[in-house]
Amino acid sequence: MSETYTLYNNTVMDHFMNPRNMGDIKDADGVGEVGAAACGDIMKISLRIKDGKIEDARFKTFGCGSAIASSSMATELIKGRTVAEAMQFSNQEVVDALGGLPPVKIHCSVLAEEALKAALEDYSKKHPESLNDKKAVTA
């Protein structure tokens, strides 16, 4: 039988089968772990931030294929962005970059956004001075 029948599109399957940035960051500058109220899945994103810029991002996910692909894509997308830019990140970016997700699976991409924001929040708690940077950038 053909192997071309898959539950998700090729991009999603690729990120599920070959996840980018999977893992943890040792002594991360910010770590966010969130759970999806809808289905009970869990996602964790760790960030290394230098000079207000995201140098590295890693994820770990307990969740469906679309959650794993979303976290892989989200970490890909935010690397290199400033903290202020990353604060504006939306799950729609993940959905678009993945070439779309089934409607019932949109919440998995929301989980990626939430995990990222939780990591940024953790970072700003640990680095209150970064808030000033943020103002500088958004001003």
Added chain:
Amino acid sequence: MRNVFLDHQSTTPVLPEVFDAMKPYFMEAFGNASSLHKHGLRVRDALAVARKQFAALINAESPEDIFFTSDGTESSNLAVKGVAYANQKKGNHIVLSETEHPSIIASVEFLEKQGFTSTKVKVDREGRIKPEDVRAALTDKTILICVHHVNHDIGTIQPVQAIGKIAAEKGIAFYVDAEASAGWLPIDVQSMGANLLSFSPHRFYGPKGVGVLYRNRKARIVSMMHGGVQEGGRRAGTENIPAIVGAGLAAQIAQEELSVRIAHTATLQNRLWNGLREKVEYIKLNGPEPGPERISTTLNLSTEFIEGEGQLLLCDMNGIAVASGSSCVSKSLKISHVLAAIGLDHALAQGNIIMSLGKDNTAEEVDYVVETFVKIADRLRGMSPMWDEFQRGVIDSVIKPTGRGKSFSDHAAHISGKAAH
């Protein structure tokens, strides 16, 4: 790539001889069984043969008690609603278990909106219904008892005979859903005391598009489908002759091969479960252990610290077809109601997959599945924050608690700000 089908619970391929038997009924013997000319009479004969084959499979008193529908769901709708409406003057209460198939639960819920009431009998942690709980649920308004022979999800074999005795003693119609057992376990409607029993031939190598409902004269039903007087007036609509013919033959072959199929799948079931439990840590079998209380075809498994859809996808990528009861695979984002009913921890329900064997699976395939699944579990655990947190003692295992860390559910509730369902 390998191609290992381990989802026989969902459906099975049609047997070649069944397909051959169906072929003449598309173009050559294409008649409508209601017609009075030779074309109609010829297929009427074919219908009669199939009715006999089904009656034999379940030891029905008479082939006249076999009705053809379009599938298992229609059969269970007809059984539940048909009996309920036929007995409205006698009462309005239905007793069922909380682990019935959705087609039965949803039919009962529909009836509740029409003024009927119901009691759902609880099951134990392995999904068993206690006959005495059924008795205790009865009222003087009870008109129907619905239970399944084998659970569609976790494979528990129910004490239907004992429940049938209670039903007979009280003179209440007794309906058995044999969807997950027909063709895989001996069925004797008379010794079960079933007044109604339904199943789908596509679960035992027959075609889709036909369902069977057995109903004996002790249970009155009204028709749900109105029109002509096909099926003794119980189910209007032109019969799907090719499917019925093929299904009848599939039933006959299932009956002939029953003991061989049971022995074969039971051997593989043991091999698969023993292989998995030896090689995969923190894995649990849901429902009874392989043996007299479990159907020989299925394993319902929970692998801790990883989610079921990911397992299903990776199995699929390795050519292994399985099912899952995780919330992530359901359109409603809810875990299987059967897993909820047996009180399975949410974390374990999330890690659920179902492997169901068939007559053509081999020991070699089972070994491949074990070997592949070990890698899949490792890989997903490598990606899972829960596995890592378990290693660090932040959360504990439900299957083999170490006494360190909090429960997964507490942890999940803590970080999501909401209790898991």
